[in-house]
Amino acid sequence: MKLVKDDIQADVVIIGGGLGGVASALSAAGMGLRVVMTEETDWIGGQLTSQAVPPDEHKVIETMGCTRTYREIRERLRAYYRANYPLTEQAADNPLLNPGRGWVSRLCHEPKVALRVLHDMLAPYTSSGRITILYETSPVEAETEGDIVRSVTVSHVRTQQLTRLRGSYFLDATECGDLLPLAGVEHVIGAESRTETGELHASEQANPLDIQSFTHVFAIDYFPEGNFTIEKPEQYDFWREYVPEPSIYPLLSMYTINVNDPTKYRKFNLFSDGQDPMPLWTYRRIIDKAQFEPGFYDSDITLVNWPQNDYYLGSIIGVSEAEKQKHLENAKQLSFSLLYWLQTEIPRPDGGKGYPGFRLRTDVLGTEDGMAKAPYIRESRRIKARYTITEADVGKEMRGEAGIRRYPDSIGVGSYHLDLHTTTVSHRKFYLPSYPYEIPLGALLPVRMTNILPVCKNIGTTQVSNGSYRLHPTEWNIGESAGYLVAYSLQHQVTPHQVYEEPSHLECFQSLIQEKGVQIHWPDGFEM
Numbered sequence: 001m002k003l004v005k006d007d008i009q010a011d012v013v014i015i016g017g018g019l020g021g022v023a024s025a026l027s028a029a030g031m032g033l034r035v036v037m038t039e040e041t042d043w044i045g046g047q048l049t050s051q052a053v054p055p056d057e058h059k060v061i062e063t064m065g066c067t068r069t070y071r072e073i074r075e076r077l078r079a080y081y082r083a084n085y086p087l088t089e090q091a092a093d094n095p096l097l098n099p100g101r102g103w104v105s106r107l108c109h110e111p112k113v114a115l116r117v118l119h120d121m122l123a124p125y126t127s128s129g130r131i132t133i134l135y136e137t138s139p140v141e142a143e144t145e146g147d148i149v150r151s152v153t154v155s156h157v158r159t160q161q162l163t164r165l166r167g168s169y170f171l172d173a174t175e176c177g178d179l180l181p182l183a184g185v186e187h188v189i190g191a192e193s194r195t196e197t198g199e200l201h202a203s204e205q206a207n208p209l210d211i212q213s214f215t216h217v218f219a220i221d222y223f224p225e226g227n228f229t230i231e232k233p234e235q236y237d238f239w240r241e242y243v244p245e246p247s248i249y250p251l252l253s254m255y256t257i258n259v260n261d262p263t264k265y266r267k268f269n270l271f272s273d274g275q276d277p278m279p280l281w282t283y284r285r286i287i288d289k290a291q292f293e294p295g296f297y298d299s300d301i302t303l304v305n306w307p308q309n310d311y312y313l314g315s316i317i318g319v320s321e322a323e324k325q326k327h328l329e330n331a332k333q334l335s336f337s338l339l340y341w342l343q344t345e346i347p348r349p350d351g352g353k354g355y356p357g358f359r360l361r362t363d364v365l366g367t368e369d370g371m372a373k374a375p376y377i378r379e380s381r382r383i384k385a386r387y388t389i390t391e392a393d394v395g396k397e398m399r400g401e402a403g404i405r406r407y408p409d410s411i412g413v414g415s416y417h418l419d420l421h422t423t424t425v426s427h428r429k430f431y432l433p434s435y436p437y438e439i440p441l442g443a444l445l446p447v448r449m450t451n452i453l454p455v456c457k458n459i460g461t462t463q464v465s466n467g468s469y470r471l472h473p474t475e476w477n478i479g480e481s482a483g484y485l486v487a488y489s490l491q492h493q494v495t496p497h498q499v500y501e502e503p504s505h506l507e508c509f510q511s512l513i514q515e516k517g518v519q520i521h522w523p524d525g526f527e528m
Helices: 019-030 068-084 089-093 111-128 236-241 321-344 396-402 463-469 472-492 496-501 503-515
Strands: 004-015 035-039 131-135 137-145 148-156 162-172 218-222 255-258 261-267 285-287 301-304 358-360 410-414 418-420 430-432 437-440 452-454
Touching: 004 019, 004 148, 004 472, 019 035, 019 068, 019 111, 019 162, 019 472, 035 137, 035 162, 068 111, 068 472, 111 131, 137 162, 162 472, 218 321, 236 321, 301 321, 321 358, 410 472, 410 503, 418 463, 437 463, 437 472, 452 472, 472 496, 472 503, 496 503
Parallel strands: 004 035, 004 162, 035 131, 162 452
Antiparallel strands: 137 148, 148 162, 218 301, 218 358, 255 261, 285 301, 410 437, 418 430
């Protein structure tokens, strides 16, 4: 290991530049703190940008159920298209402009535009020096003293140059909860057992290697008369023949097991047949050329994050570095193989095979190979928290008529189904109804450590409840509230745990975040 080049001192050190990291940096800096934030790639924004995932949101997102600044992101995205793109008059006048008209989200857009928006929001603080961002940097070591983190050493991913970061508070915004084991934070990996959590849909047996699949996303457009067939991927023959248990169809097919009835299958359509309102082509489409002046775009552009390129042959968390890199490469090979299969072998309605006119857009995601800069990670290490959210807090089947679970220590709200993608060992998956939920402060507090907080999908959830809490607006809310929390704690010379435990501080802190635009409760009688 190289010698440490220098120390950087800040009020708060944020390891990871995903949505939770950016949100916490923005709120902490807005409260007057000095922030240093790291990012493993050269793009901040995590699942919204470097992972290339349009925002998964609930159906009332336009009016409630997110923070004021998250709503600002959405407004800025639409404003950017109106100001800089030749939209049709109808598209420009649409207050709910959805540039791609993808059906997964009410706001499908290019990752590069989201990156610009996030940089613009951070600009006053990065310009003044209040926020420092260290790109292509990941944590390698943490220095602790008792229940306190003193410093975190980070390494540049290309030069391996080390830098020691010192601060009063440390926030883990990494996609896999990488800071937790380095700092000795008690945490959980993978599936808990039903005996442990009491959840209806927990695994029969606990297994730290049984985690949700992850995906290497890529972007394509389509020219019916073109031929952009890529070179046959090295692992293509394997993936072409691979049949995942308990399916009878290959993974590279247009069939998948019904998420809630494994005796049935769902057949996908690639393009609209006039009856299916949800074909794969428009699923995560980020550019609908019909919304722009004629001829500006020659084709729609879509992001391929489909059931066929979910990778679940092994975990990248809690394994050796060699094992992790093997699965990351295998997942990328799966995505290339899916593209090659689409170009050469997928059955067409006319009886032919393949669409060689699918073109890999290497420019859309800022990489040479056309894949997103980082894989889409659905599950992280999760802290052992003062309060752990379970299926009983959010799942409709377990809550019955009890409705929305309300927490006296709520620091935000969200809503999403209990969505578990195929796991690596048990191959469990489901998509279950849930109630809108609140975010309890206790789920952000480690059972022991006092100055380190999780700020994304590494909070105190179970594998099951994580399926609801892992999406874009909730991660942003968690990060934003955590940034305010450390600022409040420093201003009042208390710890976050004291804010949680002392009613007077909790009330003051909740008043603060509400003034800043954080909704902490759903309206009485609200139903989704």
